[in-house]
Amino acid sequence: MPARDTVEPWNRQRLRAGNERLLLDRLRTLGTASRAQLARETGLSKPTVSSALASLEAAGLVHEVGTRAPERGRTAVLYAPDPAAGYALGVDIGRGWLRVAVVDLDGRVVARADVRNRARASAALTGLVVDTARRVIGDSGVDPARVVHGVIGTPGVYDERQRRVRYAMHLPGWGRAGLVDRMCEELGVPLEVHNDANLAALGEYTYGVGAGSRLFAYILIGPGLGMGIVSGGRLFTGARGLAGEIGFLPWPGRRGPKTAEAGTARAREPERLEDAVSGTAVVEAARSFGMSGQLSAKTVFDAARQGDAAAVRAVELEGERIAHTVAAAAAVLDPDLVVLGGGVGHSVDLLLGPVREHLRALTPLRPVIAPSRLGEDAVLLGATATALDTARNLVFERRTGDA
Amino acid sequence: MPARDTVEPWNRQRLRAGNERLLLDRLRTLGTASRAQLARETGLSKPTVSSALASLEAAGLVHEVGTRAPERGRTAVLYAPDPAAGYALGVDIGRGWLRVAVVDLDGRVVARADVRNRARASAALTGLVVDTARRVIGDSGVDPARVVHGVIGTPGVYDERQRRVRYAMHLPGWGRAGLVDRMCEELGVPLEVHNDANLAALGEYTYGVGAGSRLFAYILIGPGLGMGIVSGGRLFTGARGLAGEIGFLPWPGRRGPKTAEAGTARAREPERLEDAVSGTAVVEAARSFGMSGQLSAKTVFDAARQGDAAAVRAVELEGERIAHTVAAAAAVLDPDLVVLGGGVGHSVDLLLGPVREHLRALTPLRPVIAPSRLGEDAVLLGATATALDTARNLVFERRTGDA
DNA sequence: CGATAAAGTTAAGGAGCCTTACTAGAGCCG
DNA sequence: CGGCTCTAGTAAGGCTCCTTAACTTTATCG
Structure with a gap:
C-alpha cells in the first residue's frame, strides 16, 4: 500500500x-x-x-x-x-432542536444548553446559534479565549469552496454562503461543519456502543436518512464527503431493475429510499394501513407497542426497508457493527426483530445490529469529540508560543 | 478523529x-x-x-x-x-490462467509467465504455482535470495487464523488449510494472499486509470463478481476483509423488498446478484433471449457488436444490472471513479452506454465510469505493486544488517 | 583571466538523548 | 534504631547527528 x-x-x-x-x-x-x-x-x-x-x-x-x-x-x-488548558465547542443543529455544549480537554461537559429551533430563516438560525453558544460559554465560567475550536453538526454536506452547506433540505435558508464564516467571526472561535450522521457515528464510536469496532456504520433515521462510517477510528467520507448518503440507494420503489422493461411501476411506493425509510415514511405507511388522526413516528411506534394491527404492519414494513439498507451497506463495507439511531432510536427494540429476520432472507452477511446508546445526544457528542481532537492538537502546537 | x-x-x-x-x-x-x-x-x-x-x-x-x-x-x-537491491514476486491465480511476474524495486517487470491453469486439485495447483515461480525467477537471472516478498491474488478471502482461503468457489481444492504456508516454504519467499478484486483495484490505482483518485472502486466482472476499493491510496478492506463482496448485494431477483409481501417472486431471475452480473449470466441472458449454440461472454459481446438482436438485449440487461451495482456502491462510498474490469473488460465499450443511461434513472450520484486500462493484467500488477511496497520496506529495514 | 554561481566538503557548535552514578525517601528487618 | 533494599528522581558526561558557516571545487560568462 x-x-x-x-x-x-x-x-x-x-x-x-x-x-x-x-x-x-x-x-x-x-x-x-x-x-x-x-x-x-x-x-x-x-x-x-x-x-x-x-x-x-x-x-x-x-x-x-x-x-x-x-x-x-x-x-x-x-x-x-490539565483539562483546563483549553476547551472545545460542540453544536448540533437539528430541525427541531439546537444543542450546544462546551467540553474541557478531558472531554467532560462543563456547560450545555438544548433549545428549540424555531428559526425559519438563515439570519434567525445563525443568531440563535451564536447567542446560545455565547450563553453556554458564559455559563461555563470559562474564559472565551480558551475555547480554541468548535464543530457544528448539521444535515447536508459543507462545501469548503462555496463556503456553504449543501443538501440540507430540512433547514430553511441554511444553504446560503458565508453563514459559517460569519458565525465563526462573531464567536471568535474557529468552526468546522460536518454532516450530522457522520458526527453521530463518531460520537457513538467514542462514547457509545461503537468503541473498539474496526469498521462500524451508524444509520441515522430521523426526518432524513443518513449513514456515518467509522473505519479504524477515523471518519470515512468518500471522495467528496458524500459517503453514507444512503438516501440515494437504488430502491425498487423508484424503478426496479426489472420493472424497467415491463414498465410496471407500482403506485404507492415512495420514489426514493430516503422517503421510504425516514420517520415520516412510518407515518405514511401507518396511514395507508388504516391508522388515522394526528400521527407522528412516535405515536405509531407507541400504537404498535400496544398491539395496533396497522401500526404493527407499518413497523414491520419499516424493519424490512431498514434491512434492505443494512444489507447494501454490509455487502459494500463489511462492518462488524451497525448501529441504528436518530429519531427512531427510542423504538429500536421494536425494529430489531423484523430487521434481523429480513436480513436473513436478504444476505448471508450479517453484522451485529445494535441500538444507539447515546440516543439524541449522539450528534452533539460526536461534535464535541471531533472538536476536542482538534483542540488538543491546537493547544499542544501553541505550547511554545504564549502560556 | x-x-x-x-x-x-x-x-x-x-x-x-x-x-x-x-x-x-x-x-x-x-x-x-x-x-x-x-x-x-x-x-x-x-x-x-x-x-x-x-x-x-x-x-x-x-x-x-x-x-x-x-x-x-x-x-x-x-x-x-538501485532497482536491483531487491525483487518482488506477483502471482495471479485465476480460474483459467496462472500469471507470475518478478519486478525490481523500480517496479519494472524483469520476467513473467502466463500459463493455463488446468489444475483440478490443491496439490496440482500449488505445484504449478511453485514450479512457475521458480522458472520465472530463473528466467530473470536474479539471485533467488534477493526476491524478498511475494503477493498472491486469488478469488476469495485469506483467513489468517485458519491459514486458508475462504469463499473461493471457482478453484477446486484451493480452500485447504496450510497451502500457502507450504508454497512459502518451498519457494523460500514470504508470501501474502489477497483478494483478486482488491489487487486489481490497487493495480489500476498504481499503474492505470485510477491514479490520483481519492476514492475509487474497481468492479471485477469475470466468472464471479467482486469489487476492490482504494481510499486515499490504501486498500479499504472492511472489518473482516469482506468489503466489496458485492455479490451479496440485495437483489430484487432474490426476494425484492416488495415481493416479500405479495409473494410474487419472478421465475427466471437469478437468485444472487453475483449470478446475475457475472460473465456466465450474460450467456444465460442471451440464451433466454433466443441465442443458441456454443456461447461464451465473448461470443455474445461479439454478436452484439454485429447487431444480433438477442445479444444486444443481453448486453443491455447486463448494463442495467451493472448500473444497479454501481448505484449501490456510489451511495455508500461516494467514489470519484468507478472502473469496470475483468473478463468483460474487452467489451466495456458496449456496456458504458447502457450503464450510464440506467444510472441516470437510478440515482443522482454519478461517479465517472471508465474501462480498465490494464485489462487482464490488473490483478497481477496489483500483486506486484503490493509486494513491491513490502519489499521496499524490507530492504530498507535490513540495510544495517548485512549488505 | 577574474567574477559569479552552484555543488559539495570541512569544521565548529549545539540540541537532545542515553548511560552511569548518585541522592532522596520509604518500608522492612535484625 | 540503624542498616538494608527498593523505588523515584537528579546530575554529569558522553554520544549521535543536525545545523551553520566558511571553504574548496568546478563550471560559465564577460
Whole structure:
C-alpha cells in the first residue's frame, strides 16, 4: 500500500516535540502517572521524561496531581494532563432542536444548553446559534479565549469552496454562503461543519456502543436518512464527503431493475429510499394501513407497542426497508457493527426483530445490529469529540508560543 | 478523529532512519537527483544529505548514475535508487490462467509467465504455482535470495487464523488449510494472499486509470463478481476483509423488498446478484433471449457488436444490472471513479452506454465510469505493486544488517 | 583571466538523548 | 534504631547527528 505519511524532515526540534507528544498522549490514556512509570511505558529514559514533562508543565499542559506510594520505596509524584488548558465547542443543529455544549480537554461537559429551533430563516438560525453558544460559554465560567475550536453538526454536506452547506433540505435558508464564516467571526472561535450522521457515528464510536469496532456504520433515521462510517477510528467520507448518503440507494420503489422493461411501476411506493425509510415514511405507511388522526413516528411506534394491527404492519414494513439498507451497506463495507439511531432510536427494540429476520432472507452477511446508546445526544457528542481532537492538537502546537 | 499512529519513542537512531527513509522516498519519486537538490527539497542541510546518502550507498540501496551540468557552476553528481537491491514476486491465480511476474524495486517487470491453469486439485495447483515461480525467477537471472516478498491474488478471502482461503468457489481444492504456508516454504519467499478484486483495484490505482483518485472502486466482472476499493491510496478492506463482496448485494431477483409481501417472486431471475452480473449470466441472458449454440461472454459481446438482436438485449440487461451495482456502491462510498474490469473488460465499450443511461434513472450520484486500462493484467500488477511496497520496506529495514 | 554561481566538503557548535552514578525517601528487618 | 533494599528522581558526561558557516571545487560568462 503506497502513500507515505510524513514529508517533513526530522530535526531535533521535531524529535523533542514528538516525544513530548508521546508523553502527553500516554498521560491522557493513563489518566495519571509518575515519571518513572512513563519512562517504563514509553521506552524513553528517566532524564528525558523528566525534562520533557517539565516543558509540558511550563506550558500549562500538565501538572502534579498528588503522590502514590509503591509497595516499597520512595513515593512517586503523579502527573496528569490539565483539562483546563483549553476547551472545545460542540453544536448540533437539528430541525427541531439546537444543542450546544462546551467540553474541557478531558472531554467532560462543563456547560450545555438544548433549545428549540424555531428559526425559519438563515439570519434567525445563525443568531440563535451564536447567542446560545455565547450563553453556554458564559455559563461555563470559562474564559472565551480558551475555547480554541468548535464543530457544528448539521444535515447536508459543507462545501469548503462555496463556503456553504449543501443538501440540507430540512433547514430553511441554511444553504446560503458565508453563514459559517460569519458565525465563526462573531464567536471568535474557529468552526468546522460536518454532516450530522457522520458526527453521530463518531460520537457513538467514542462514547457509545461503537468503541473498539474496526469498521462500524451508524444509520441515522430521523426526518432524513443518513449513514456515518467509522473505519479504524477515523471518519470515512468518500471522495467528496458524500459517503453514507444512503438516501440515494437504488430502491425498487423508484424503478426496479426489472420493472424497467415491463414498465410496471407500482403506485404507492415512495420514489426514493430516503422517503421510504425516514420517520415520516412510518407515518405514511401507518396511514395507508388504516391508522388515522394526528400521527407522528412516535405515536405509531407507541400504537404498535400496544398491539395496533396497522401500526404493527407499518413497523414491520419499516424493519424490512431498514434491512434492505443494512444489507447494501454490509455487502459494500463489511462492518462488524451497525448501529441504528436518530429519531427512531427510542423504538429500536421494536425494529430489531423484523430487521434481523429480513436480513436473513436478504444476505448471508450479517453484522451485529445494535441500538444507539447515546440516543439524541449522539450528534452533539460526536461534535464535541471531533472538536476536542482538534483542540488538543491546537493547544499542544501553541505550547511554545504564549502560556 | 482519534487514533494516533506512532507509539514508539523517537531516539537518535530513529531520527537518522527517518531521514534516510525520507531521502530514499524522495529519490524514488524524483527518479534521480543531486545531493544539493535533495537538500533543497527535503529541508535537510547539505552535510546531512551527504552523510545519509553515503550510508544508503554503503547499504547498496542507492548509487551514482552520472552527472548533470547546471546552467552555471560545478556539475552535480546524480544519485538514484538501485532497482536491483531487491525483487518482488506477483502471482495471479485465476480460474483459467496462472500469471507470475518478478519486478525490481523500480517496479519494472524483469520476467513473467502466463500459463493455463488446468489444475483440478490443491496439490496440482500449488505445484504449478511453485514450479512457475521458480522458472520465472530463473528466467530473470536474479539471485533467488534477493526476491524478498511475494503477493498472491486469488478469488476469495485469506483467513489468517485458519491459514486458508475462504469463499473461493471457482478453484477446486484451493480452500485447504496450510497451502500457502507450504508454497512459502518451498519457494523460500514470504508470501501474502489477497483478494483478486482488491489487487486489481490497487493495480489500476498504481499503474492505470485510477491514479490520483481519492476514492475509487474497481468492479471485477469475470466468472464471479467482486469489487476492490482504494481510499486515499490504501486498500479499504472492511472489518473482516469482506468489503466489496458485492455479490451479496440485495437483489430484487432474490426476494425484492416488495415481493416479500405479495409473494410474487419472478421465475427466471437469478437468485444472487453475483449470478446475475457475472460473465456466465450474460450467456444465460442471451440464451433466454433466443441465442443458441456454443456461447461464451465473448461470443455474445461479439454478436452484439454485429447487431444480433438477442445479444444486444443481453448486453443491455447486463448494463442495467451493472448500473444497479454501481448505484449501490456510489451511495455508500461516494467514489470519484468507478472502473469496470475483468473478463468483460474487452467489451466495456458496449456496456458504458447502457450503464450510464440506467444510472441516470437510478440515482443522482454519478461517479465517472471508465474501462480498465490494464485489462487482464490488473490483478497481477496489483500483486506486484503490493509486494513491491513490502519489499521496499524490507530492504530498507535490513540495510544495517548485512549488505 | 577574474567574477559569479552552484555543488559539495570541512569544521565548529549545539540540541537532545542515553548511560552511569548518585541522592532522596520509604518500608522492612535484625 | 540503624542498616538494608527498593523505588523515584537528579546530575554529569558522553554520544549521535543536525545545523551553520566558511571553504574548496568546478563550471560559465564577460
